Amino acid sequence: MKLILLGAPGAGKGTQAEILSKKLSIPTISTGNILRAAMKNGTPVGLKAKEYVEKGALVPDEVIIGIIKERLAEPDCAGGFILDGVPRTIPQAEALESGGIGIDWALSIEVSDQVIIDRMSGRRTCPDCGASFHVVSNPPKAEGVCDACGAALTIRKDDAPETVKARLETYHAETEPLKAFYGARGKLKTVDNQPTIEATTAEIEKALGL
Ligand code: AMP
Secondary structure: OEEEEEEOOOOOHHHHHHHHHHHHOOOEEEHHHHHHHHHHHOOHHHHHHHHHHHHOOOOOHHHHHHHHHHHHOOHHHOOOEEEEOOOOOHHHHHHHHHOOOOOOEEEEEEOOHHHHHHHHOOEEEOOOOOOEEEOOOEOOOOOOEOOOOOOEOEOOHHHOHHHHHHHHHHHHHHHOHHHHHHHHOOOEEEEEOOOOHHHHHHHHHHHHOO
């Protein structure tokens, strides 16, 4: 399965990617997680990305295309992959296509902006492994501690309310057109966000015939 997850920031792409990844035994590639790790480690890519990420803007396409092509060339992607948060612009999608990286489906998780704004205020993220939690809908077993690796959870700087608004505007302007892009290729599936993580997973599995 070669799958792209589309949807606004906070739609639950990362959470659903993690679940599907385990179920299908294929890696999830999250450019957001790759960029956050690069920023934490102060690499040249991280230093370049920081100014964009922190204000809720998109990192330039050429940086992202370089990261994703390199990652998809690794052997663990040979049997399939889930792309979480990439492509996010038409040029990124075109670069995948022209690079011969075919996909089975682009699946869009549909959520209203208001639900996103409410949801992002409760998000907690692991700075070490990238796992994502929510104080109400998906709390970690021990408060403030990552279930997966035990690190202290943090609030992403770009989850601040004004940055979330900027990210939603960017989503509608730059990323939402990808639905038409993949729709025109007969590759688009959409599911509506459900009240629980499990119910959304069930919708996704139904849409993908899993
Ligand atoms: P995410 O964790 O997917 O919400 O990504 C966090 C931030 O990283 C975004 O707001 C962007 O600044 C940047 N980013 C992640 N993926 C991409 C991408 N495919 N294209 C451009 N910027 C990205």
